[in-house]
Amino acid sequence: MTITSTAPPHAMPEPAIAMMLCGQRCHLGEGPGYDAATDTAWWFDILERQLFEAHLDTGAINVHALPRMASALASVDAQRQLLVTEDGLVLRDIASGRLDMLAPVEADNAATRSNDARVHPSGTLWFSTMGRHAEPGAGTIYAFREGAVTPLFPGITIPNAICFSPDGLMGYFADTAANRLHRVRLDPATGLPLEAPAVLHLHTGEGGLDGAVTDAEGLIWCAIWGGSRLNAYSPEGRLVRAIATPARQTSCPVFVGAGFDRVLVTSAFEGMDEAARAADPQHGRTFILDIGTRGRAEPRVRLGAL
Template sequence: MTTISAPPAAPAATPATLLGAERCHLGEGPAYDAARDTAWWFDIVEKRLHEARLGTGAITAHALPVMASALAMVDAERQLLVTEGGLALRDIASGRLESVATVEADKSGTRSNDARVHPGGTFWFSTMGRAAEPGAGTIYAFHAGSVIPLFRAVTIPNAICFSPDGTLGYFADTALGELYRVRLDPVSGLPLEAPSVLHRHGGAGGLDGAVTDAEGLIWCAIWGGARLNAYSPAGDLVRSVATPALQTSCPVFVGPGFDRVLVTSAWEGMDAATRAADPEHGRTFLIDIGAKGRAEPRVRLGGL
């Protein structure tokens, strides 16, 4: 069933804490390493990876040699980054990158975008045109050591996330305002059917990054809408929570109880007047939304 949302009422006000004062040109791809109580997020355009130790509040910005947009934890020492050239292992201690798989090496006009790990360890990630060219994006799965194209001709692939039991996958095409659902093999994380439209977004802004909570609600950042929307697995808009920045880009649950949400934002495409009207543009926040998440799965590099 496809649900079309009416423009929502004013989002509920929620407590928000400024995590990072630095403004990201294009903040995206937040991830949380529960073992280290450390959050990570990217400034895609400026080629930076931000590391925040939540217990102490210490934040470090790591320069990257390439544009990157998302990561997954491999183990205590390594991360798998989604970059403009493909997938790369990053050694956390040294920052050294090692190529794992090239992706779209013949397409200089595309870059990486959204990603999330399936409960079975398969890593879904996406590409898109650098200028959001229509149909230039693809969603891939990194499964059993191979990169597998799943869905092609997506303009701005976003909102990749999974039901807690791994039987459902979700993603959006921001350009079309459509959120999709697809039934998955819960072990492999690969599709069992073609995706169907779950929800059509109405009102201001567009569907951006998303994460599911422990109950299976889909929490989606609304770029240009200054809010997080929560959708049920049936496609109903059930909650809307205000965020401090207009161009909210992606959430992830953080903290020992996974009871707060880290939210990134961006100032990409804003002129001086728009930035002045949005004083928190590009900053990163912790928000209490009254929901609990769960630990993000680690990506599996080899065979299942």
């Protein structure tokens, strides 16, 4: 199904032709990833404890039930994935679906769950937690490197937009509750911070900063939750493009395809009443957009000593 997406007239983002990849509505669609070797896209419905597997060459989609909430994944090798879950980092065998706890994280804190994640070019995974009801300051961004989990930035309400410059010299993240996009200088060999983060961009107007990914040129493509769009920011924090999306609560993008020249975008209907869902007919569905730019392969996570 092909949909011509439009945006509110006051916002004036560029229109886009969006192909519906999956018509099943996600309560909270998030955490998309892409494996170029198999042309397979993955994403989650966090609240419904589901992992989606879409074979882009055939259009076949499988939905895997999970025993716990999970919100993002990273490729380990051809056989395994690392899932970011509500109680820690879990290895998943792709063929069998077997899950093995690798590193518990906040497992004794029933008030939090996992949220956003992205792998640095060095193989270090950044991932985040947040309060299940977005309690102020309950979230933390962690790094998983060489088998160890290290807290990086605590006290964040809704940690999102984790992504990295192509050269690994800069890291980015947002607090959706504050609508601030941050930048921090990194050691490219480790993916760990070299200084305190600084505010790169303050989002104003409709919606909030959600998941993000960088393209091959280093632009930061950020889903605007509640804003029906993807915004592209320069490394200096300037808004340079806005692309309309079919669903209002756009949640996270990832580049897909042999040339990484399309963008998969998840969405959600969390918090929407019947009237809001009726006004947003594509709510919760998953789309592929052609935005005229290229991304790059997501790095594999390095397990290190474990």
